[in-house]
Amino acid sequence: MRIERLTVRYGGFTAVDDVTLDLPDGHVVGLVGESGSGKSSLARAVSGLVPYTGRVVGAPRVQMVFQDPYASLDPRMTVGETVGEGIAKRRRATEVPRLLGLVHLPAELAGRYPRELSGGQRQRVAIARALGGDPGLLVADEITGSLDVSVQGAVLNLVRGLRDELGLSMLFISHNLAVVRYVADTIAVMHHGRVVEHGPAEQVVGEPAHDYTRALLEAVPRLRG
Amino acid sequence: MRTDSDARDSVWRSPSAIIGGVIVALMAVLAVVGPLIWGATAERVDAAAILQGSSAAHPLGTDNLGRDLLARVLVAGRYSLSLALVATLIGAALGILLGALPSVLPRRAARFVTGAVHALVAFPGLLLAMFTAVVAGLGARGAVLGIGVAIAPGFARLTQTLAASVAGSDYVAAARMLGVPRRRVLTRHILPNIAEPLILNLAQSLGGALLGLAGMSFLGLGVQPPDFDWGRLLFDGFARIYVDPEVALGPAAAVALAGIGFNLLGDTLARAAARSSAGRHQTDRPGPPPAEDEPDQDAVLEVRDLTVSFPGGSTPVRGLSLTLAPGEIVGLVGESGSGKSLTAAAIGGLVPYPGAVTYARLRLAGADVADLTDKELGTALAMVFQDPMASLNPALRVGGQLAEVAVVHQGASRADARRRAVDRLGHVRLPDPERHAGQHPHELSGGMRQRAVIAMGLMGTPRVVIADEPTTALDVTVQRQILRLLREVVTETGAALLFISHDIAVVGELCDRVVVMYAGRVVEELPADRLAAGAAHPYTRALIASLPDLDTDRSRPLAGIPGTQPAPARVGPGCAFAPRCVLATARCHGERPELVVHGPRQRVACWEVTP
Numbered sequence: 001m002r003i004e005r006l007t008v009r010y011g012g013f014t015a016v017d018d019v020t021l022d023l024p025d026g027h028v029v030g031l032v033g034e035s036g037s038g039k040s041s042l043a044r045a046v047s048g049l050v051p052y053t054g055r056v057v058g059a060p061r062v063q064m065v066f067q068d069p070y071a072s073l074d075p076r077m078t079v080g081e082t083v084g085e086g087i088a089k090r091r092r093a094t095e096v097p098r099l100l101g102l103v104h105l106p107a108e109l110a111g112r113y114p115r116e117l118s119g120g121q122r123q124r125v126a127i128a129r130a131l132g133g134d135p136g137l138l139v140a141d142e143i144t145g146s147l148d149v150s151v152q153g154a155v156l157n158l159v160r161g162l163r164d165e166l167g168l169s170m171l172f173i174s175h176n177l178a179v180v181r182y183v184a185d186t187i188a189v190m191h192h193g194r195v196v197e198h199g200p201a202e203q204v205v206g207e208p209a210h211d212y213t214r215a216l217l218e219a220v221p222r223l224r225g
Numbered sequence: 226m227r228t229d230s231d232a233r234d235s236v237w238r239s240p241s242a243i244i245g246g247v248i249v250a251l252m253a254v255l256a257v258v259g260p261l262i263w264g265a266t267a268e269r270v271d272a273a274a275i276l277q278g279s280s281a282a283h284p285l286g287t288d289n290l291g292r293d294l295l296a297r298v299l300v301a302g303r304y305s306l307s308l309a310l311v312a313t314l315i316g317a318a319l320g321i322l323l324g325a326l327p328s329v330l331p332r333r334a335a336r337f338v339t340g341a342v343h344a345l346v347a348f349p350g351l352l353l354a355m356f357t358a359v360v361a362g363l364g365a366r367g368a369v370l371g372i373g374v375a376i377a378p379g380f381a382r383l384t385q386t387l388a389a390s391v392a393g394s395d396y397v398a399a400a401r402m403l404g405v406p407r408r409r410v411l412t413r414h415i416l417p418n419i420a421e422p423l424i425l426n427l428a429q430s431l432g433g434a435l436l437g438l439a440g441m442s443f444l445g446l447g448v449q450p451p452d453f454d455w456g457r458l459l460f461d462g463f464a465r466i467y468v469d470p471e472v473a474l475g476p477a478a479a480v481a482l483a484g485i486g487f488n489l490l491g492d493t494l495a496r497a498a499a500r501s502s503a504g505r506h507q508t509d510r511p512g513p514p515p516a517e518d519e520p521d522q523d524a525v526l527e528v529r530d531l532t533v534s535f536p537g538g539s540t541p542v543r544g545l546s547l548t549l550a551p552g553e554i555v556g557l558v559g560e561s562g563s564g565k566s567l568t569a570a571a572i573g574g575l576v577p578y579p580g581a582v583t584y585a586r587l588r589l590a591g592a593d594v595a596d597l598t599d600k601e602l603g604t605a606l607a608m609v610f611q612d613p614m615a616s617l618n619p620a621l622r623v624g625g626q627l628a629e630v631a632v633v634h635q636g637a638s639r640a641d642a643r644r645r646a647v648d649r650l651g652h653v654r655l656p657d658p659e660r661h662a663g664q665h666p667h668e669l670s671g672g673m674r675q676r677a678v679i680a681m682g683l684m685g686t687p688r689v690v691i692a693d694e695p696t697t698a699l700d701v702t703v704q705r706q707i708l709r710l711l712r713e714v715v716t717e718t719g720a721a722l723l724f725i726s727h728d729i730a731v732v733g734e735l736c737d738r739v740v741v742m743y744a745g746r747v748v749e750e751l752p753a754d755r756l757a758a759g760a761a762h763p764y765t766r767a768l769i770a771s772l773p774d775l776d777t778d779r780s781r782p783l784a785g786i787p788g789t790q791p792a793p794a795r796v797g798p799g800c801a802f803a804p805r806c807v808l809a810t811a812r813c814h815g816e817r818p819e820l821v822v823h824g825p826r827q828r829v830a831c832w833e834v835t836p
Contacts, residue, residue: 047402062402063399068395132403149728151786153773153784153785181773181777216701221731
């Protein structure tokens with residue numbers, strides 16, 4: 001899978017500027033950058049939600065998981081209806097419990113409404129819905145950004161588990177370098193709409209080549225002592 | 226849940242709701258039984274009593290065939306109300322169709338429909354109604370169609386606006402990616418999520434339709450004899466208004482009363498749906514007794530036994546105590562719902578209604594906060610919030626807003642205040658302060674806005690700065706700059722800083738001392754440099770363990786904490802963390818541990834780590 005010379009323009013503003021990025025099968029590619037760097041626009045372009053020029057080669061069935069699990073589930077639909085949305089009717093009865101199982105949620109949750117769930121549970125439901133679309137590529141846009149730290153760990157473990165078990169290819173976007181490093185195989189750093197560095201996770205974090213990457217790394221808060 | 230239903234009950238018990246409900250109920254009864262009881266009287270022609278005024282036999286007089294007008298008004302209720310109902314339904318159906326079309330049509334057609342709706346909204350409703358009525362032919366059918374068409378643009382506009390906001394939501398984007406067809410998105414996602422406000426609008430439109438129809442009949446465009454509705458009766462009686470005013474006033478009163486009833490009911494429905502969380506019954510919780518001992522002379526902020534509660538048994542902050550020394554940076558860390566932000570709000574006197582705040586002691590800069598005037602409190606305490614746009618008025622220039630502080634709190638002259646504002650903006654290292662002072666908040670970046678808010682706090686001489694998640698909305702590189710700025714401010718002014726955050730790494734990096742909150746209580750207090758190695762409470766340790774950093778072992782799963790924090794109304798008698806704790810014993814579930822000293826400058830509330 002490959003993103004080739006992709007450009008996203010909003011009026012006169014170029015959000016993503018001629019980005020070429022390899023997304024190897026079964027790999028998690030981490031995408032970091034600050035707000036306005038174009039990472040979310042790139043994600044939305046790859047998912048077909050905003051118009052773009054350039055090509056996305058060999059990425060059938062892209063599904064996306066959004067940042068805010070409180071806004072990404074229809075409040076009037078049960079968990080089962082949400083998860084089953086992209087599945088043919090006759091397969092729903094067997095598929096919904098299987099998908100809930102994949103994200104480690106009990107099948108009984110299918111009858112509940114989003115308001116009865118915690119933030120972490122909602123994000124799992126959103127992941128299950130995306131998996132229901134049998135994605136060739138899963139785009140995860142800041143999926144732990146609005147979760148508490150104690151819940152974030154479990155969701156990150158789930159993401160890694162899904163890659164290992166299902167061989168899922170993923171574009172994992174976050175402004176948090178530590179989170180991206182933990183989840184991703186390779187890390188791409190975006191700055192002003194361009195990818196300024198892309199390499200194996202440990203290498204980008206350990207021996208950053210670009211000044212901007214170094215600045216990002218330096219700003220990551222760390223516990224002392 | 227109780228507060229919710231309480232609030233709804235109180236809406237329904239308000240005088241306007243009762244009056245509206247009673248009127249509408251009466252109208253409904255009248256529409257059903259009116260023609261059955263008075264039908265014959267209303268049609269009885271009496272040549273001996275033509276065009277009479279009010280009398281004992283005919284309280285509202287008679288018409289030109291001697292028919293009793295009171296009976297005719299009572300009988301006309303059914304016809305008037307059903308016409309209004311049909312007109313409203315036509316208008317709503319037409320409007321919702323027009324409003325929803327753009328979400329399923331191709332782009333160009335959608336734009337055309339939207340434009341048409343905008344044009345129709347701008348067109349006077351009554352003209353639209355009359356035009357339609359004339360085209361459709363005189364009579365009840367024309368009038369109903371006319372009013373329906375007049376109501377439709379409003380409905381279309383409302384539907385369009387509501388549908389557009391739902392159509393932009395993430396769950397609709399997700400559905401589109403899953404290949405759900407547009408029509409199905411409309412029926413499954415959009416319509417159910419906008420149904421409630423549309424139904425409310427329906428109730429309110431009913432009153433309008435009734436008045437509109439009466440108006441049409443009055444103009445002679447509506448109901449034609451021998452049929453009659455209230456508007457027609459008004460039209461017939463109007464010619465005699467100078468002789469026998471009661472013949473026109475009867476039907477007019479009926480129209481007005483029904484219109485008022487439907488509008489009041491519509492308002493009530495709208496208010497009940499808004500679900501204001503303001504409870505009716507304020508639970509008067511007795512506060513703790515004032516602290517007897519001497520106040521801490523070294524502290525610039527001393528909080529003792531602070532409790533914030535809301536009606537319905539929800540107590541988000543429970544007996545919290547906190548002391549800040551001058552020049553000290555204390556981090557208050559906890560997950561969402563731990564009560565950390567409400568603690569800040571309570572210190573600043575900003576807890577929203579109907580929250581109740583009690584404390585044994587709350588002293589700021591050597592004085593009881595209760596004795597401070599708003600002005601003194603505003604000068605001694607500065608607050609910085611997560612969203613700088615919430616603290617800045619978008620309509621005013623940045624410099625002017627800062628100057629306002631000096632004018633109001635310090636009585637400075639405009640020119641002095643302005644000079645100080647520019648000086649303070651420079652102080653927080655806003656580049657080119659002179660120019661930025663003349664700009665509006667939206668022209669500044671997020672980091673610059675947060676600097677401006679901090680500068681605003683520095684307009685006075687704050688002894689305590691409370692910063693509630695001030696860097697959460699900012700990028701890491703900007704966050705780093707703001708943290709550095711906050712530290713400089715503390716070093717320079719000697720003020721104490723209470724830094725509230727969910728991010729224990731940020732807190733650990735910036736602060737001298739860390740206070741960890743869970744479910745409204747402090748569970749641990751320790752020096753920040755001991756966080757990594759010396760944290761004792763299982764919750765603090767779990768929080769730190771679940772935080773990935775740049776050295777986390779990628780081959781091992783991340784630690785997390787199973788379960789969720791109890792809601793503020795559901796905190797049990799024991800340790801609130803016990804259900805999620807690996808060390809918990811029977812004692813933890815039944816008995817709450819107090820905060821006790823555990824090593825140098827460290828206090829912990831846990832049965833298992835303190836003997």
